[in-house]
Amino acid sequence: MTFTHLIFASLRHHARAHAGTLLGAIVASTVLTGSLVIGDSVKRTLQDQAKQRLGKTQIALEQHDRFFRSDLGEQLQLNSQTRFAPLLKINAAGYTENEEGQTSKRANNIQLIGIDDNFWHQAILKADRPPIIRESEALINPRLAKQLNIKEGDDFRLRIAKPSVLPRDAPLSVAEDLTVRLRLSVAKITSPDSELANFNLRPGATPPYNVFVPLSWLQEEAELPNRANILIGSGGESANKLASESNQKLEETWRLTDAELELVENKVDGFIDIRTDRIFLDKRILQATDGSDTALTYIANNVQNGTQSTPYSMIAAVSSDFLGDQTPKGNQMLITQWLAEDLGAKPGDKLKVDYYILGLNRQLEERSHTFNVKGIVPTEEPGWRELMPNFPGIVDRDNLRDWNPGIDFDSGRVRDKDEEFWKKHRGTPKAFIALETGQKLWANRYGEATTIRYSFAESKTEEIKSSLRKKLEPTDIGLVFRDVRTEALSGKSANDFGGLFIGLSFFLVLSALLLMGLLFVFGIEQRASQIGTLMAIGFTGKTVRNILLTEGLVLAILGAGLGAWAGLGYTQTLVGLLNTDWGGAIGNGTISYHYEPLTICYGVLGGLFVAIFTIWLTVRKLSRAKAITLLQEETSTSDNSTTDRKAIVIAIICFLGAIVLGIVLKDAQGQMKAGGFFGAGMMLLISCLCLCHCYLVKLATSGGDSFTNLTSMGWRGSARRRGRSLVCIGLLACGVFLLVAIGAFRIDPKEGAGESWSGTGGFAFYGQSDVPLLYDLNTEKGREKMAFNGELNLVQLRVREGDDASCLNLNQTTEPRLLGVNPDQLSERNAFTFSKGKGWEVLKGKPDNIVPAVVDMNTGMWALHVKVGDIIDYPKESGGTFKIRVEGFLSNSMLQGDLIISEENFVEQFPSASGYRVFLIKSENPEKTSEELSYALEDYGLELTKSMDRLTAYSQVQNTYLDIFQILGAMALLLGSVGLGVVVLRNVMERRGELALLQAIGFKKGSLQWMMLAEHGGLLALGITGGVLSALLAVWPSLTTPDQGLPKGMLWAIIGAILISGLFWTWLATVIALRGKLLPSLRNE
């Protein structure tokens, strides 16, 4: 005889009693393992998606609104294994036309990617050779083919924003011919598995629309010869190492042209100029060339001396050494002979200069400045005409009257002598002023000079290049490779789905464990006398407890093992539901089923732990139990008065705590208020349970009160086994509490949809264009420029592309899309509600050199994992990063997925990002507005989405998770009501003798059933009432929030379902227990 023998003999003998315990352990382990494996499935799905979108790509150098040499990659080859491919990626809108030439199908947000043969080294090709594309042909991905309904050989059209080295918002840039139409025919629809159909450097909620065309052809069409804006690389030992080695190599191989700089030698006139196609040389370049002659040349609309004036003249602001001693200072001006003659000006005269300044949305503002004529210089000296930068619309014009300078230009003001000057002297400045003064007037976010000039000497050019390359880092101009593979292939999701589903299934696990514990306790109660005997014959309480624990361990191991196996089925079911009915939770994407053996081990261990812990909780008191008590078949005795007092004290403390919390947090905001009230609700729940306990104790001990009917007699019975009764009440109350409380968090996007405080901000549409709009459509002039007739009320936002950080994207995002907005425009409209933060005003300024930002609360909490006050490092255009501090959370808004900063800060960090691409549009007549805007901005690839639809899509995610929680919670409550049924069955079985006696003295069986039903129906009523009251307090803030309310229909449905289910199980258990003849039970007594 050994302990092992005894334990296994017990397990065999009590197999039926243990079946329930085993079932509980299986359910707990099933749910735990299944939930964890969901995490594996999501991870594998994201990894597969990452492989599909990256192919072999390990690193990428990506420039926003800047371009580098497309052969840069060739010079980077680190070894025979590494491969680099230059890409030219341009946003495009696509459409097909019917026979009448009308647009039939549209697709916006297309990635038009120029590729060369190197691109195919990044793909794992299954065919012998890569797909071939010729000029005007395109490879498209299946998603686009489906959207445009085109197949191989079909034609389609693309409209692209014509890239420009000179930012469209820059002063004197031309804002015409912004788009280019391309006609393409489909060469092939690419395969996602082998031809990188879904190529994308950024993880997204859905695969992109991709069009691949020959790089050289696209460069030609976009007028960007030998330029690229993306360089991808592969073949490194590891992505991280390759990125590091490539960045190192980049320091040797980058050239000034990659920074859009050029050195122009003029041997004849003896100078070398540094210039840029971007017109303006920024501060970093100036700092790298300190000590050199610097000039900033600008166009004056008018130079006036009294009544005489000269139109459209170049004026150069020059540094102190440029003209030797003559160089002007302060407000001094040197004028050329030609100008002096034209204006009749002489030294000492005051000349008024008018010029245009370009505002944020190309709003021209004419300003003036008065200069004192210091002296007169010749009309032209060598090297002066080269001071005019290559202003587009000017530099290539033969006649001055043909200028198209991107400012209001009145050719009628041009005189013949002006034309003559242009022909003879081109852009030679007609006047010179001090550099400092010129920079005060004309410096802008793009730069502070137009030319840096050195004296010519042999090999000087190389010397300058070398010096510049030493002083400038590739990172300074945004030339930096980043590892795009490691994180993508890690399969990290925005949220830990394993943990999430454990959270969602928490109540189901808890119910299973409570049921398991209850059944295990019943088993022990049945064996009370045996346990007492063992203790009487010399076993210590501890030894007996350990024997029972070991029995439990065997059951737990078995349950955990079987549960892990069943868990895989549970995962498959959940994956199936997530891909269909619950698709809203994952942005209607698709996830594939996958499991890792280690995860199953964790599931088994988790299931084992919770099962053992539950069993330990049920048997832990046995070590203190008395043999004599157990021999009398009682498992525990308690001092009612003490526990009663304790319960009253706890009830009072929790009740007062709930009230205090409610009062204190009445005026709190956001999470604190919601969390606080949830805590208050929980405290009220505990208080209710304690009161129920006291009531049951009172029922058990109040011998004096007599009962007058069957119902009260039955009700008295609920106090016999208070522990069991309390478990039932607690199980039901917790379930009802959670289901009702969670129900109140559902979002109804339709509620208050038109109001400015709502998630739509009161805007009718959310618009997004592929081509940026440069003008303010709120102004008549802006609308005129865009050929839009009618009134418009909208807010325009600038866009810096980044990851979609909305809840529709499962991937972890580190670099969300950035929007720049004028905060006044949103605060004037009282748009959106802040759950945290002081409104749109927080975006203003840049305190502590940190850019303030606002983000939707869901995006902040779940995608970016930040709280208000947190600081995010964000890459800036000029290389390196800048700091963004989250200053506010928007409540449930349609602006999910983006970080929002002020336009002022936006343009400072991203000067090259021209125009506006996101539009929040108000409208009294949505249909008309939609029609008119879509027509006017067709070329811009404008896609209008009804704000309500956008908000609904986001709300659907939260609501689907709540659905899942409620469905799993309902399953848990089902288990809870099964538990109630088991308790009823057990209670009735234990009391068959007593019931037989009642039958013997004349009670009908139906009366006995009613009595038992009344007893347990009371528990049901207590549980539901306690749960509902506590939940109502917990969700009080939600009930008083304008955009939320308690779904009363759902609340009644939940309560009704629980009541019906509970009564059904109670009735069933009573009927089963009382079936057959009761009277023989009297003899068994």
Added chain:
Amino acid sequence: MNTPISLSTPLLKLEKVTREFPSAQKDESLQVLRGVSMQVESGETIAVIGPSGCGKSTLLNLIGTLDLPTSGALTFDGRDITQLNDTELAALRNSEMGFIFQSHHLLPQCTVLENVLIPTIAHRTATGKDEDRARRLLERVGLGERLTHRPGKLSGGERQRTAVVRALINKPKLLLADEPTGALDESTAGKLGELLVELNEEEKVTLITVTHSVSLASCMKRTVRLAEGKIVE
């Protein structure tokens, strides 16, 4: 009160032992034993008799260390058992005492032989000698053919005889029986009474039995009568 005069240390000695239980009414307690004093010498057979509720079973539980007195002294084999902790008490019950209850309380999952051997594994490992002794004792009580049977297959008398052997397996000094024949018919009860007396002699074990049965009490050499919590004769 019959108190044998002995020069040696008594096996069991109770001095002014009382036992009170909390009552439903607060501030009051129910006094079940009121200053019981008695001595038991080794090898004695004692019947404790008295009306229901007089405290017989409570007395037996106190002697068997299943319960502790409210006041008074209780020594077993010279040791004050009120000073022992739960583990020491369990060890004492296991090695020095044997229990027979009105209900046999056999473990239904174990065979007759296994049930008998259970006390041997409480504080040590069962040995071959234990099994030999169990077999021999079971043979002795007429259960040699029933070793592998489970309790459910035994008659009431057989179950109680198994319980008797279980009580004797660790060679206890004291055998305590609480209404051992209470659930048996007259004939079986008589045979069990005889068996207990025979085993008392064979195993040199002291026997104290609580009973309502006059015939069983008559088998014992000494009778202690309890009334209202006191020994009255």
